[in-house]
Amino acid sequence: MTVIAPAAGTPRVLIVDDESGMLDSLRILLKSEGFAPFTAHGGRQGIDTIDTLQPDIVLTDVRMPDVTGVQVLSHARQVDADLPVILMTAQATLQSAMQAVNEGAFYYIQKPFRNDELVAILRRAAEHRRLRVENHSLKEEIRRRDTCASGRPVGRSKSWMEVLRLAEMVAPTDSTVLITGESGTGKEVIARYIHELSARVDRSFLSINCGALPESLLESELFGHVKGAFTGAVKDKTGLFPAADRGTFFLDEIGETTPATQVKLLRVLQQREVIPVGATEPIAVNTRVLAATNRDLEEEIKRGAFRADLFYRLNVIAMHLPPLRQRAEDIPLLAASFLARSAEQRGEPQKVLAEDALEALLAYRWPGNVRELENALERAVILSSGNTIHVDALPERVTVRCAEPLVSERTPDTPTLEAIERAYIQWVLHTEGGNKSRAADLLGIDPSTLYRKLARYGDA
Incomplete structure (x- = not known):
């Protein structure tokens, strides 16, 4: 059947019957x-x-030789739980009407019916459909707004904001996404964020x-x-790919898979x-x-450990x-x-970081990234008796x-601007005996700016 798009706002009604005359008259x-x-x-x-039309209303006969109207109703409910289905039958009984209602039918009408009676039912179904769609759209808009306002992965650095913007751009699509970065940088957090903003939520x-x-x-x-299939396979088992049907499947550390598994993933x-x-x-x-993955897959391809296709x-x-040290x-x-x-x-008052604790966090390079930071703070909460973490x-x-020296006599043959800035900061810190507050005053920058620069350089 050729599907022709109706005028905007016109309810699509799918009429299902095994009698051509009934189909023509209803159409x-x-x-x-x-x-x-x-x-x-x-x-x-x-x-x-x-499946192909995505109608707004289904009007179907109950008694048909190949597939019954109740089966059509069941399928429609699986595809779209809000899709109103009206059942028609020439042999209505109380039992069949109750079954139709239990199956989720919008209405159960007996043949022969008056045209104005059917049209009135269809108009109510169309209004029901419109309200459900609008309600769903409103809830989706509220969810998306709330997610962007309060459910966004934490961070305001330029590099992190670029990650979030890209995630928000690709979320509404079904495109495959490859997320790379060191262990602990939040790859699964971003994957879940993409899923939460997608139509598969x-x-x-x-x-x-x-x-x-x-x-x-x-x-x-x-x-x-x-x-x-193998020893111990005592019953059928549904895999995660089928279990995630119409949803999202996150394959973490995909660079660890063997060539044989990679072939099967390619087929999927x-x-x-x-x-x-x-x-x-x-x-x-x-x-x-x-x-x-935390691996460089292009290097793995060169080594023959990962399939290029x-x-x-x-x-x-x-x-x-980006790693935490870069943000x-x-x-x-x-x-x-x-x-x-x-x-x-824990059901306790929130603890806060003392200045010395925050300074240490900013100066550390965090090889374990965000995961290591979270674990360090969990330990600190447990070991701190008061409400302040020192x-x-x-x-x-x-x-x-x-124990790396603040000032090094060795300089690059062609120093970069960043190298010169780093050397100058080291020299000021050395002259001020390592006092960061006095060094920041002498440099004319905020102490927090100095902490960030030291964290980026990896200097203590």
């Missing part, structure tokens, strides 16, 4: 009453048309660490298996189907894939997360966020400074 009636009628001959064609977000499982177990988890991305371990028939999946399938949208200005915000969450979980509550690795 003429509905068109004259301002509806956009479409017809399907029989229940099977009706089910197929629901009401469906599952599933994730797996590809490096945490051996190859045989990983394939079973990803694709599922059938009973008897190309064919949108999986074959469970031990099975012969593929299963279609509609799953958005987000992947992450899979990389290009994954790298449709590339996002690189030190986000540390106070992240710390406040972690402390607020800890207080809420430097002595932080882990020793954060507070013990590197």
